[in-house]
Amino acid sequence: MADIQSLKQALAVSPDNVPLLLMLGEAYLEQFSLEEAKASYEAVLRVDPANPYARTHLVQLLDLDGRSSEAILRLEQVCGEYPNFGPAWLLRARLSLNENRAREAREYYERAVALDPSLKNDDLLKRIRQAGGQRVAEEPREPSPQRNGDRQAGAYYDPEFEEDDFDDDPFDDGDLEIEFDQKPDVDFDRVGGMEAVKEDIRMKILYPLENRELFEAYGKRAGGGVLLYGPPGCGKTLISRATAGEINAKFLSVGLHQILDMWIGKSEEKLHEIFEMARRHAPAVLFFDEVDALAADRKDMRTSAGRTLINQFLAELDSESSKNDGVLVLGATNAPWHLDSAFLRPGRFDRLIFVPPPDETARDQIIRIMAEGKPVAGLDPAALAKKVKDFSGADIKAVFDQAIEGALSEAMKTGKIVPVTQKQLLKAAANVKPSTRKWFESARNYALYANQSGFYDDVLHYLGIGK
């Protein structure tokens, strides 16, 4: 968020500048200076009396002031006048949720997101769901004797949701809230650089799948589990998605929050459901992000609840080969050293792939992508890529953010667009410290002192430490 002082300076030059007034209002709102925020939005309305942004924010301020009924009335008015204005619908969803009208909240939320996908808010959606705000189609649910089969108690069946529905893309998975890509739109060609990792994946995943019979002749099994490890923000998820794209399989990305549940037994149930879904849609790539939390070393666990989840995970991985046939399980972790050793045994995550920070080609590509749509003058991606060695994608974004902040501050003073220069980017690159450094400090310790099985040889190789 722009600095309030700079915004005020800019407004002193251009007092009726609506975008600036809105930014100032938002900045005040962020730091909870409600009176000042209100004054800014009222100033917008003096210039543009119908401005939906200012009106929506004023409604928000009314609600924060405890005048909820008045807020809802005014918001209904905004929504009526501007039916295609997403932020108003999103606020309406929030207000309805506060009034315990979860179904309405869900309807408004869906409408807001349909109008403007960037308004998607997982946290709000979760709260709406928890308050009972399921989608209309999700509601008539009864336990199903036909589909219950190997499901555990507590799972539900939607009678309108037949097996064939799985062929449609995308499909709703009800409570699991999982995004299931029919065909990932990424493959190796669309991932810049990282050639060594790609080659590793080809050798360990793609060729075995392409030459299934050959492998079986040697008593080896294609599919199974592969563990990707490396510093955070270095493309483990992207490369997994691209792997699915390469083998033309469906890609099921599972985040920790989609499995962990506070109720005993529910997490295990969800995990089983996810594996079942992947099996039904084989060939599929089942991708577990932050797998170290699901497959944590049992020595580190205090509660038996966590242990049963691990046992369930092991059982799913160990399912007789025919069941998991065509399901490639990919796990990504920043902390492979916290995995239970049982997960690294043959048939489970028995292949390891180290995903290092992006190489120069990848960094060059990331820089080009980051510069897209921004006023950048005289960009030399190759020169910048050289300066950001060991930076993760997130670190490179931080470089751009810092440089843009500098340009924006200038722009607000002059009231004109000031381009971001290569010099500013290089300066920002010198200020930002690569976040991967900390990871390598830990990884180095594990590689030096706990590498009896050669698990971290790739890390040692990357760090240039001979064994």
Add this chain to the structure above:
Amino acid sequence: MSELSHGLLLQDQGRLEEAEACFYSVLAREPDNDFVFGRLALCQMSQPGKKRRALDTIAEAIRLRADEPFYFSVKAIILGELHRGKEALEAAETAVRLNPEDTFALSAKANAYCAMDRWAEAEEWSRHALALDGDNAMAANILAHTLRIQGKRQLNAEAVERLLAADPEDSFAHVNAGWTALQAKDQARAEQHFREALRLDPESDMAREGLLESFRARSWFYRAYLSYCFFMQRYTEGKQWMIFLGAFAVYQVSRKYLETINPVYSGVLVAVWLGLVLWVWLAPGIGNFLILLDRSARLALKPAERHQGIAVGGIFALGALATIAGLVSGYYPVLLAGVGLLATTIPASLTFGNVSSRGRLVFGSITVLLYAAVGTMIVLEWVRHPAPMHPLSSGLGLFALFATVACTWLGNIRSLRRSSDD
């Protein structure tokens, strides 16, 4: 597994920053959850630079639940780490008062005594805790530690044996065993224990430091230095000062007395005294320099330790060679360079690896000034040779001497060698 369980798991895994974020997220929903505040304080306590914040966090837990001995025990441990021994003891005593049979509280009390260097009392209270729960790892480790520091070797060896028998996978027990072996001058065994501790917990700084000590102890001169450290460790800070001042007084009296007999004897005594002072200050840096010469051992060094090895051990070796060469050849600019380089090693030893930012600033500035003074002296005398010494060189020489001696005194001020958060 809820978010709280996930946070607890992350904490158990030693992923403290991530655990901290998890706990904050739980607290955003449950701002009155004292248990989470307690866990959060434990997380912060173990992270560099966050001990004061940990103290605020545990105060919040106590505000929410003032009858929980666990929170007072945690507070005592944090205060102990902040070297606020008396307050730590007060908090631990409150915890014990709330539940006299709480072994964690008893261990926290033992720990508070450790923070005050009152080893006998620490031993006594760790024994109290162990009498109630023989498997209490914290109390057992404190007991082994206090026995070792008090020089009760036999009892210490038995305590360590018990620790390892109870849990051979306890990294901290191996660290304790390593120090016991090191104190018994068995550096090979010490190395073995520290390596095992690192295998079990590769991120244990205590184990890494122990391993480095065992590497350094391969040389006789460092073993002697360690014996001196083990001897001094037994005493409180005040007593250590008394020993130091007493030794200095004895040295001064002896020097003056020897002067009346024969000035040569007095000179020898001065040389021995200076040698001892140099040895005490330079041993860690020289030890690191020796580790740098070992291809595999040097991997255990952190960058600051490597720099210390070069700036202290490397420069010391260079200075000593130049001094000898100067003395042998009679070419005094070389002698001057040698002595000057030797002088820079003392402030350098107090700069690199110093965790106190204030200390780094003070000693770092002195080191830089010394480098400049010695550099100027060398160039000036080299150019002017064989002319007699320039008055500026004499002045700079005096300054170098004064700064070096000042560092040996300033180096004893603990606040210049401790992190502001510690």
